[in-house]
Amino acid sequence: MNLRLLASIGACAVVLGILVSGSPALAQAAKCEPQKVATKYPGLAGKTLKVGVSAADKPTSFRDENDPNKITGFDPEFAKAVFACIGVPFEFSVGGWSGLMPALVAGQTDVMWDGLYYTPERAKSVDYVLYTSAGSAIVVPKGNPKKIHSLDDLCGLKSVSQIGSTEIATMQKTSDACVAAHKPEVTIVASQDRPSGILQLTTGRVDAYLGIAIAAYDPALTEIAYTYSTGIKIGVGVGKGNKVLEEAIYDSIKILQADGTAKKFYGMFNLDPALDVPAQIALQ
Amino acid sequence: MHVSIFHRPAYFAVIATLSVLSVFGIRIAYAADADLSRLEATGVWLQNVGHYATMPFLLRGAYLAIEISVLALSGGLMLGLLLAVMRLSRLKAARGFAWGYVWFVRGTPLLLQLVFLYDALPAIGIKLDSFTTAVLGFALNEAAFSAEFIRGGLLSVNRNQTVAAASLGMSPFLSLRRIILPQAMRAILPAVANSAVSMIKGTSVASVIFVNELTFRSEQIVAQNFQFFTVLTAAGLIYLAMTTVVGSAQAALERHYSLDRDASSQKPSVFARLRNLFPRRAAAPVCTEPVGPLPAVNNWLEDFGAAFPPLVNDKDTRCLVCTNVQKSYGDKEILRGLDLTVERGEVVVIIGPSGSGKSTLLRLINHLEHLDWGEIKVDGAYVGYEKIGNGLKPQRDLAKARAAARIGMVFQHFNLFDHLTALENVIETPVHVYGENPEKARARGMRLLDSVGLSNHANLLPHRLSGGQQQRVAIARALAISPRLMLFDEPTSALDPELVDEVLGTIRSLALGGMTMVVVTHEIRFAREVADRIVFIDEGEIVEQGTPEKVLGSPEHDRTRRFLRIVEHA
Numbered sequence: 085m086n087l088r089l090l091a092s093i094g095a096c097a098v099v100l101g102i103l104v105s106g107s108p109a110l111a112q113a114a115k116c117e118p119q120k121v122a123t124k125y126p127g128l129a130g131k132t133l134k135v136g137v138s139a140a141d142k143p144t145s146f147r148d149e150n151d152p153n154k155i156t157g158f159d160p161e162f163a164k165a166v167f168a169c170i171g172v173p174f175e176f177s178v179g180g181w182s183g184l185m186p187a188l189v190a191g192q193t194d195v196m197w198d199g200l201y202y203t204p205e206r207a208k209s210v211d212y213v214l215y216t217s218a219g220s221a222i223v224v225p226k227g228n229p230k231k232i233h234s235l236d237d238l239c240g241l242k243s244v245s246q247i248g249s250t251e252i253a254t255m256q257k258t259s260d261a262c263v264a265a266h267k268p269e270v271t272i273v274a275s276q277d278r279p280s281g282i283l284q285l286t287t288g289r290v291d292a293y294l295g296i297a298i299a300a301y302d303p304a305l306t307e308i309a310y311t312y313s314t315g316i317k318i319g320v321g322v323g324k325g326n327k328v329l330e331e332a333i334y335d336s337i338k339i340l341q342a343d344g345t346a347k348k349f350y351g352m353f354n355l356d357p358a359l360d361v362p363a364q365i366a367l368q
Numbered sequence: 369m370h371v372s373i374f375h376r377p378a379y380f381a382v383i384a385t386l387s388v389l390s391v392f393g394i395r396i397a398y399a400a401d402a403d404l405s406r407l408e409a410t411g412v413w414l415q416n417v418g419h420y421a422t423m424p425f426l427l428r429g430a431y432l433a434i435e436i437s438v439l440a441l442s443g444g445l446m447l448g449l450l451l452a453v454m455r456l457s458r459l460k461a462a463r464g465f466a467w468g469y470v471w472f473v474r475g476t477p478l479l480l481q482l483v484f485l486y487d488a489l490p491a492i493g494i495k496l497d498s499f500t501t502a503v504l505g506f507a508l509n510e511a512a513f514s515a516e517f518i519r520g521g522l523l524s525v526n527r528n529q530t531v532a533a534a535s536l537g538m539s540p541f542l543s544l545r546r547i548i549l550p551q552a553m554r555a556i557l558p559a560v561a562n563s564a565v566s567m568i569k570g571t572s573v574a575s576v577i578f579v580n581e582l583t584f585r586s587e588q589i590v591a592q593n594f595q596f597f598t599v600l601t602a603a604g605l606i607y608l609a610m611t612t613v614v615g616s617a618q619a620a621l622e623r624h625y626s627l628d629r630d631a632s633s634q635k636p637s638v639f640a641r642l643r644n645l646f647p648r649r650a651a652a653p654v655c656t657e658p659v660g661p662l663p664a665v666n667n668w669l670e671d672f673g674a675a676f677p678p679l680v681n682d683k684d685t686r687c688l689v690c691t692n693v694q695k696s697y698g699d700k701e702i703l704r705g706l707d708l709t710v711e712r713g714e715v716v717v718i719i720g721p722s723g724s725g726k727s728t729l730l731r732l733i734n735h736l737e738h739l740d741w742g743e744i745k746v747d748g749a750y751v752g753y754e755k756i757g758n759g760l761k762p763q764r765d766l767a768k769a770r771a772a773a774r775i776g777m778v779f780q781h782f783n784l785f786d787h788l789t790a791l792e793n794v795i796e797t798p799v800h801v802y803g804e805n806p807e808k809a810r811a812r813g814m815r816l817l818d819s820v821g822l823s824n825h826a827n828l829l830p831h832r833l834s835g836g837q838q839q840r841v842a843i844a845r846a847l848a849i850s851p852r853l854m855l856f857d858e859p860t861s862a863l864d865p866e867l868v869d870e871v872l873g874t875i876r877s878l879a880l881g882g883m884t885m886v887v888v889t890h891e892i893r894f895a896r897e898v899a900d901r902i903v904f905i906d907e908g909e910i911v912e913q914g915t916p917e918k919v920l921g922s923p924e925h926d927r928t929r930r931f932l933r934i935v936e937h938a
Contacts, residue, residue: 136578138588139588139591140584140590140591141591142591146588146591147425147589147591148592149592152423152425152585152589153425178578178580179575179576179577179578179579180584182576183483183486183575183576183577183578186483186486186576187486189487190486190488190491192486192490192495192578277591278591279587279590279591279594279596280596302594
């Protein structure tokens with residue numbers, strides 16, 4: 085009896101040993117091991133990372149409604165999970181969005197994690213770990229008075245989005261299509277940021293706002309009329325050549341996408357889980 | 369009593385702004401929530417504004433804006449003063465540097481400068497944190513702007529103030545600190561307040577370098593709840609509170625530097641009240657201080673005569689020796705090899721047409737201007753020159769040389785320090801140049817003012833005195849340095865006729881007291897009465913000299929006769 089027990093324990097141990105020693109890479113990739121950061125990512129041990137965010141762009145990155153000292157949003161929550169998974173402490177560096185990339189390039193921050201769209205041009209200055217993509221929506225005043233149900237419906241109307249955004253380009257393309265179809269063009273207005281664009285909509289200066297697809301901006305005043313995918317990938321910005329950090333973030337995002345944590349974040353901020361993009365390091 | 373139509377302007381501004389904001393805000397509130405009654409909507413909106421205006425998260429942002437502004441403004445103003453002085457300097461390199469700095473910093477966007485400091489300097493190994501970068505960036509920027517308005521302030525102070533300070537042996541730095549800056553403050557202060565206000569509001573630019581001040585924090589709140597108007601109104605109120613403080617400080621400072629501050633009906637300034645909280649030991653009001661027995665007018669010189677022993681030796685009775693003095697301004701020759709000797713105790717009166725070089729000679733004697741050629745000795749010594757080979761070379765520290773020479777100078781336009789009372793004018797040099805004990809200097813200053821008949825006016829500012837009184841204060845001020853030689857440059861030319869006599873009387877009593885004096889004047893009657901010797905100068909040279917009887921009574925030269933005819937018929 086004792087022998088049988090011993091034998092079965094021995095057999096289990098052997099099997100376990102084979103499993104552990106036979107596929108170490110698989111075991112490492114499969115789950116977070118924050119306590120092993122020193123051996124897995126020696127370059128990161130003992131560091132406190134600085135993560136650049138704007139905290140001024142709901143739902144991507146913003147201040148918590150009840151405690152403004154707390155930073156939340158799709159990107160910050162993702163960041164918290166990723167750095168917990170890596171096992172490296174970090175702090176948010178809160179600054180204006182336009183200052184985030186220069187600070188990353190200069191080494192004032194280690195990471196920019198705030199709705200950074202991928203463009204080949206930007207990839208010349210920073211390395212990307214891509215993990216999601218941009219969905220856009222046409223937001224209209226409550227009740228949709230102009231009956232907008234597609235981009236084509238914008239012909240002859242006035243529409244706003246943030247200066248330099250991909251939505252502005254979309255509006256331009258739509259307007260060109262309107263003209264080609266002998267319809268009146270779209271009057272395009274560029275706003276400084278998202279809230280001031282929304283303000284243009286709620287004060288009746290424009291007919292539609294184009295921007296990130298969240299359930300509603302101010303449910304009392306607005307509604308989403310139409311959503312579409314831009315196909316533009318979004319990533320974490322990392323300083324050029326910071327291989328260790330890129331690997332660490334890439335590994336962790338993969339784990340979080342595999343174990344369903346990522347999906348939870350999409351739900352938390354009313355974003356479409358279909359926007360998810362498998363983790364990928366983009367160096368150019 | 370001083371009554372202003374701008375009485376308590378800050379309160380009016382606050383009430384007016386609040387009313388305007390409320391009207392707009394309430395309208396928005398109606399639009400936003402048509403279901404609520406008007407009164408309810410208004411109440412809710414105001415409550416929300418109040419909530420955000422007192423939110424610790426936003427107030428911390430406001431505090432950060434203040435911290436950055438206070439540090440950057442202090443640093444910027446100091447650097448700005450330095451740049452302003454450099455721009456007014458005689459050194460071409462200093463002028464050029466300051467001009468270049470202002471040109472570049474003022475001409476490039478602040479945003480760019482901040483991003484450069486924060487994001488470009490790391491490339492050469494200098495990694496500054498956000499706060500340091502913001503303070504540094506705003507200070508460097510403020511320096512460029514303040515350099516210009518400080519320079520404007522310095523230029524607004526009459527040049528004769530600088531000349532008077534120099535004649536009293538004040539160093540350029542002392543003169544800037546004690547004489548020029550306090551007067552320039554009246555012109556500079558409004559611009560400083562403007563700077564402070566725009567800096568407090570402008571710190572929001574620094575959000576690109578991760579400074580989370582009030583505006584950026586409000587934007588973050590707006591991004592979260594989209595209550596654009598409510599949050600920004602609250603932020604506006606916080607800004608208004610901060611800038612109201614700046615405005616009050618400006619008003620208090622302006623009262624402090626006002627030329628009405630000596631008026632007895634005026635309330636004491638904030639600073640005076642603060643000072644009174646910490647009384648200095650033995651600081652009795654000057655006007656009630658016992659001055660002691662007053663010296664008789666004719667021998668009061670003895671009161672300070674011991675302060676000026678002769679420099680070289682007692683046997684040399686010559687106080688002033690000018691040899692072959694030459695001076696030109698550009699191509700125009702002013703003095704062409706003039707020789708003049710003045711004995712100790714002698715009163716020499718110089719007369720001559722305008723532009724004949726009389727005033728220039730006086731300015732050369734106490735080295736307010738450099739000699740072109742020749743030499744001048746006072747009590748056997750050069751004033752601020754050293755002999756090198758055959759010529760003279762001006763010394764570096766001219767102010768010290770002038771102070772050591774103790775030559776008193778009285779100007780045509782008095783040149784009193786406008787921001788100092790009569791007594792302060794008199795004791796300024798003894799205390800700050802010669803390091804005399806202030807209490808002793810005050811007592812002596814009062815005796816001097818008494819001897820020119822003005823002890824009742826000791827605490828008045830110059831602009832409250834008549835021209836004659838101002839000139840008598842100026843004489844007392846010159847006497848306060850215990851001069852071994854007094855120079856008078858047309859001391860009565862700027863006076864109304866009825867005021868001339870009181871000044872001449874004072875000078876006359878000085879002459880009787882044995883003071884060595886060189887007087888330039890057009891008052892022929894006075895010259896005849898007071899002069900030991902009359903010197904007639906025309907076109908940069910001495911035409912003739914001698915006793916008053918000889919030069920004025922029977923002049924040898926045509927030019928002298930012609931001049932006397934014109935002057936006596938004027």
